Amino acid sequence: MAKVLVVTSGKGGVGKTTSTAALGAALAQLGEKVVVVDFDVGLRNLDLVMGAERRVVFDLINVVQGVAKLSQALIRDKRLENLWLLPASQTRDKDALTDEGGGNIIADLRTKFDWILCDSPAGIERGALLAMRYADEAVIVTNPEVSSVRDSDRIIGMLDSKTVKAERGERVEKHVLITRYDSARASRGEMLSIDDILEILATPLLGIIPESQEVLLASNVGSPVTLNNAASAPARAYTDAVRRLMGETVTMTVPVERKGLMNWLLVRRAA
């Protein structure tokens, strides 16, 4: 049965879009049929991170308004044949997306995919609410930083009250994904520890994505980090997270970058 998963955070800039792309690609790499949906109407970026920005013809709003069919708006990934993107509109007003319109599209996507990943806009306004509205599960992207943890707590409260599942008396399954984690700083007491964050948010952990240069390198070239460099620390962390989403038990570790001599030389040359 299809699963609708919203990637949300409240705070901006914590890595929602990067994580949506990486999780979506990692699921597809494991054989699942996946669509990543950009709900950030007016400020779309998932197309850019996925490297499909020049292939967008129709978007979510066109489908909602009946201008295009869903099949016309879906963009198939060039690297993974079971990975698709539904882009947001860049030009339309964010009010063009309605609760009913979003609901219809999600219902349609459920019949075609195993996973529907919804990339939420930042904030706690209408756009963020629409992105989480029909979710079965939620990934709350959190940085080890006070403002991000506070906003995550707020979003958790909304997932428990404003979603269709919550209104039916059911629960949206929630997972915290910690991004930009720096083990060295945390061990020196300069950064909130994983335990601190989990205790405060009282929500299970999906994964720990280490702070890494690989994340920026991947977005520069428009490739999810799990595809761009599958052996890199963040890619392995995202893949572990996805295995947990699929129900596997994977030991929680913070992957570290493997630094070989060749790698060291290449980094030196590049610098």
Place this chain on the structure above:
Amino acid sequence: MMNLLRFIGGRSASAPVARERLQILLAHERGLRGRPDLLELLRAEILAVVSRHIVLDPEKVIIRMDRSKHVSTLEVDIEVPTGVERLVAVAAT
């Protein structure tokens, strides 16, 4: 060097401070969540009481709350339409 200085100076790590601040703040914010906005509630009830006696423009009822370190104030500003003084005087007799 900074780390070394910190180590010598015995300056404690900042993460426990972050953790404590968050715990206090979120305990407070979670308490407020789900409850209707206090100011909105006050506004509605004050408006209902005053409207029983005076015809009011709901837009002209302003409720403001200020919290400072020592004093907190609740400011209620109701604009009464002209001619109402006479009505009130008649009602009192």
